[in-house]
Amino acid sequence: MSASAIQALRDYAWMLLPGFGMTVAVGLASMALAIVLGLIGATGKLAHSFIARASATTYTTVIRGEPELILLYLVFYGGGNVLQKIAGLFGYTGYIEVNPFVAGVVTIGFAYGAYATEVFRGAILAVPKGQLEAAKACGMNRWLMLRRILMPQVWRFAIPGLGNVWLVLIKATAVTSAIGIEELTRKAHLASGATHQAFLFFLLTALLYLVLTAVSNVAFHRAEKHANRGVRRA
Amino acid sequence: MDFDLIAKSLPDMLKGVAITLELLVLSLIIGACLCAVVVPLRLSRHRILWMPTYAYIFFFRGTPLLIQLYLIYYGLGQFHDFWESIGLWFIFKDGFWPAIITFSLNTAAYTSEILRGAILGLPHGEIEAAKACGMSRLLLLRRIILPKTARLVLPAYSNEVIQMMLSTSLASLVTIYDLMGVTKQFFNRTYAVYTLYPTAGFMYLLMMLGLTWLFRSIEFRLSAHLRDRPSAAAATGEPLPALTPTLR
Numbered sequence: 203m204s205a206s207a208i209q210a211l212r213d214y215a216w217m218l219l220p221g222f223g224m225t226v227a228v229g230l231a232s233m234a235l236a237i238v239l240g241l242i243g244a245t246g247k248l249a250h251s252f253i254a255r256a257s258a259t260t261y262t263t264v265i266r267g268e269p270e271l272i273l274l275y276l277v278f279y280g281g282g283n284v285l286q287k288i289a290g291l292f293g294y295t296g297y298i299e300v301n302p303f304v305a306g307v308v309t310i311g312f313a314y315g316a317y318a319t320e321v322f323r324g325a326i327l328a329v330p331k332g333q334l335e336a337a338k339a340c341g342m343n344r345w346l347m348l349r350r351i352l353m354p355q356v357w358r359f360a361i362p363g364l365g366n367v368w369l370v371l372i373k374a375t376a377v378t379s380a381i382g383i384e385e386l387t388r389k390a391h392l393a394s395g396a397t398h399q400a401f402l403f404f405l406l407t408a409l410l411y412l413v414l415t416a417v418s419n420v421a422f423h424r425a426e427k428h429a430n431r432g433v434r435r436a
Numbered sequence: 437m438d439f440d441l442i443a444k445s446l447p448d449m450l451k452g453v454a455i456t457l458e459l460l461v462l463s464l465i466i467g468a469c470l471c472a473v474v475v476p477l478r479l480s481r482h483r484i485l486w487m488p489t490y491a492y493i494f495f496f497r498g499t500p501l502l503i504q505l506y507l508i509y510y511g512l513g514q515f516h517d518f519w520e521s522i523g524l525w526f527i528f529k530d531g532f533w534p535a536i537i538t539f540s541l542n543t544a545a546y547t548s549e550i551l552r553g554a555i556l557g558l559p560h561g562e563i564e565a566a567k568a569c570g571m572s573r574l575l576l577l578r579r580i581i582l583p584k585t586a587r588l589v590l591p592a593y594s595n596e597v598i599q600m601m602l603s604t605s606l607a608s609l610v611t612i613y614d615l616m617g618v619t620k621q622f623f624n625r626t627y628a629v630y631t632l633y634p635t636a637g638f639m640y641l642l643m644m645l646g647l648t649w650l651f652r653s654i655e656f657r658l659s660a661h662l663r664d665r666p667s668a669a670a671a672t673g674e675p676l677p678a679l680t681p682t683l684r
Contacts, residue, residue, distance in 0.1 A: 264641060266598070266644060267598075267602075267637075267640055267641035267642075267643070267644030267645065268602070268637050268640055268641065269602040269603070269605035269606075269616060269640055270602075270605075271605045271606070271608070271616055272605070272616065272619075272633050272636055272637045272640065273637075275620070275623070275629070275633055276629065276633040276634070276637070279623070279627075279629045280629035280630055280633070283629070283630075373499065373500040373501070374500070375500075376500035376501075376502040376503060377500075377502060377606070379502070380609060387500065387502055387503060387506070390503070390506070391506065394506075394510060394511075398514065399514070400506070400507075400510035400511045400513070400514045401507065401510075401511035401512065401514050401515070402511075404503055404506045404507040404510065404511045405507060405511065407503055408495070408499040408503050408504070408507060411498065411499045411500060411503060412494075412495070412498045412499060415498040415499075416498075
């Protein structure tokens, strides 16, 4: 490694750390939104109502055919106007600008909510029907049944799938650099522009993403073990 | 929605679609060729062979495609003098070849894992039986392993192809005027968010549906032996129930 490369690392490598934090923040916020949308979507897909099923299916199908960049630009450049119209209905006339962080989280969350929908749908279907019938026979109302019988098991079945969604999602957050969120990819871009050491900084960034992936793997393995603590293994 | 703008931008957008498909097809072909090398290496018993291959797969599956693209376009492009000296500078002059290289390496990493899973999942008895029949390794590969894996991997591979098609939009960030790039260019000129992005989004959706249909019909053709045979009703001239591709 040349002296200039070492100098560049010494001067700019610290820049990547706040970027790393921002990537984690965008990832976690998007994942939370994706889980909420996934639960709603799965409920829709399994509902009796035709409209609910049709809209959930449209959601997952359309998202499967859209690049994240399109959704990102649509939300970032188009979201403000829509919000302004809505705010106008309530008598607010000021100018609304969409914050890049919010736009990024909404986009990634919305996109991966579709994948989470499929995960939750599978998990809900994996809960044995007899248990729900038994709960009903015990006189549980729908809410209690959901809370005591269905949801604890849905989490157990959904964790491996959600782990996969998370791993893809955290990598997808890289595109949010395109609207100027100061996350890892953007920071790497800035550092490499300033130092002309693009190879070095992008390689370093790639390694940071690998660390994130490795740590997530461990975390999900633990979560899986925790969720399966009451299940005897064959 | 501004229909005049759609009409005006449509020819350029269709050119963008052509570039998108070009990126996709080239990457898939090169990626498939890479797979032919990577999968045997990954399945090898020698540590010197499978460990570097595993590292390659781990790297390309564990990092964002955008970072890989930047690493190759900006990162390798940084060594201008070196490429110039061996006469390969033209590769890094614009984003096209770096994009192709990145997408090929990326799809090869994902696809070889799909293939590895399928090959390991083949019933052991079938391969033993073929060996017992005296098939050579090549014949075994051609007659038993490849046809079986092809059917097994097709659903997963079709997902990979669709993901790749959507991922080609990242090429717009390294100066390529694919569908995404053209759309962004029109957007920068007109600022018509609600017209341009939904139009481009609709085109991507159509491409996704087209690819889904294509793979479903290939799957249908490859699974002829798994369907019920046309019944005797055919002989008596009664109308047969249509044999339509179904999702399993």
